Amino acid sequence: MALSAEVYGGGYQLGPEDVLEISVWKEEGLQREVLVRPDGRISFPMIGDIVVEGYTPEYVRQEISHKLEKYIPNPVVTVLVKKVAGYRVYVIGQVKKPGQFVVGGYLDVMQALALAGGLTEFASEGNIRILRREGGKELVVEFDYSDVKKGQKLTQNVILKTGDVVVVQ
Numbered sequence: 001m002a003l004s005a006e007v008y009g010g011g012y013q014l015g016p017e018d019v020l021e022i023s024v025w026k027e028e029g030l031q032r033e034v035l036v037r038p039d040g041r042i043s044f045p046m047i048g049d050i051v052v053e054g055y056t057p058e059y060v061r062q063e064i065s066h067k068l069e070k071y072i073p074n075p076v077v078t079v080l081v082k083k084v085a086g087y088r089v090y091v092i093g094q095v096k097k098p099g100q101f102v103v104g105g106y107l108d109v110m111q112a113l114a115l116a117g118g119l120t121e122f123a124s125e126g127n128i129r130i131l132r133r134e135g136g137k138e139l140v141v142e143f144d145y146s147d148v149k150k151g152q153k154l155t156q157n158v159i160l161k162t163g164d165v166v167v168v169q
Contacts, residue, residue, distance in 0.1 A: 011056040012105075015086020016040060020057070022064065026075035028042050029067075036086060046071055051085050057081055089160045091116035093168035094123035109143050109158045119145065119168060127169035132161060 014020070016038045024030035034042045040053025047067040052060050061079040068075040084104045087110050092098045096117030103115075109130060113119065123145075130141040143166075146152040160166070 010088075012054060012060065012081065012084070013054050013162070014052045014060065014081070015088075016053060017082035017085035018081060019082040019085070020052070020060070021078075021082045023078050024068065024072065025078070027072065027075070027148070035081060052085070072123070087162045089162070090165040091168070092165065094120045095168050096120055106159050107161050108159050109166060111146060114161055116166075124169045125149075129167045129169075130158065131161065131165040131167060133163060 004117075011093065014036055018036045020042065021037065022030075022032050022042075022044060030045055032044060033055050034044065036052055041049045041051050043049050043118055044064060046123070047064060050063060054146060056065075057079045061077050064079070065075050070079065075083050085102055087104070087106070088100055088102050091101050091112050095113065098116060101112065102113050107115070109128070115140045119125065125145040125153070128143040128145055130143060132139045139144075139155075141158060143158075144153065145158050148157050
């Protein structure tokens with residue numbers, strides 16, 4: 001189960017297709033570049049498969065350290081994100097450039113709409129929805145572009161999570 005970044009002090013949450021460089025100090029055989037698989041797991045020598053999707057690199061470092069303690073006293077583990085590929089959002093409907101966007105940092109709805117080239121002249125500014133999957137359920141978040149561009153109801157300009165779909169009617 002993925003935990004929010006706030007649980008472990010904030011920071012980037014890992015996702016499928018991210019590439020990690022993991023090394024254990026003074027252990028030449030424990031230096032690997034690993035790909036986060038579609039199931040959200042990685043494989044690492046001596047500990048096997050562990051779930052990393054939704055967790056921060058710091059949390060993963062602590063987990064690997066803890067699991068290696070059975071074999072190596074006080075292991076010094078480093079986890080670096082070599083390639084960010086797991087943070088994807090989708091913008092579809094009445095935008096100039098609909099599609100999938102892989103980004104290297106968090107973005108909000110307005111930023112996603114900007115990446116998609118903005119709204120077309122046929123778009124309904126008050127009829128935008130964010131579709132999100134959480135805990136096996138589909139959530140719908142309403143967004144009114146006309147309010148936000150006037151500087152009103154800014155709380156609806158939420159930070160998008162990986163996999164979110166912004167639908168512009």
